[in-house]
Amino acid sequence: MSAAFDCQTCGACCAQFRVSFYWAEADDAPGGTVPVALTEAISPHLRCMQGTSSRRPHCIALEGQVGQQVSCRIYDLRASTCRAVQVGDAQCLRARERHGLPTA
Ligand code: SF4
Ligand code: SF4
Structure with missing residues (x-):
């Protein structure tokens, strides 16, 4: 595993x-943390981050440009x-490979 x-x-990965x-x-839900307004239901018991259930996923909470400068709000x-x-x-x-970023 690399930490580089x-x-x-x-x-x-977002x-x-x-x-x-x-x-x-x-x-x-009691004790829950993820802002529900940024999620969508995908089954009675599962949610996902908005934007990640599409053919070209991109989480709604991801700010910036992938491979350049990003932050999770x-x-x-x-x-x-x-x-x-x-x-x-x-x-x-x-994820890095699919975005054309170095993997080693
Ligand atoms: S290096 Fe990139 S793909 Fe890997 S955990 Fe961090 S943000 Fe996700
Ligand atoms: S931007 Fe934040 S909430 Fe969205 S996938 Fe990345 S870490 Fe998770």
Whole structure:
């Protein structure tokens, strides 16, 4: 696993996959944090970040330009799905590759 990538100049994983999570991670449930207004329902028990369920995913909370300068405007409130991606893991590398960013 590599730790050499800088997420703030990347953002590829926020513009590659459907970012889904258990509905109660949204802030209309007790203890939930993800702003519900930025999510959409995909099943009775699952939500996803708006913008990530399309053919060309791009999370609504991602600001900036992928591969240049980015930030997550709900970083401290983001879902477990977002937190699970680690720099250099398989999902990270796949996202970077698909955005034409170096993977080594
Ligand atoms: S793809 Fe990897 S390097 Fe890029 S933002 Fe996601 S975790 Fe960070
Ligand atoms: S909520 Fe933030 S960390 Fe999660 S996919 Fe969107 S921009 Fe990325």
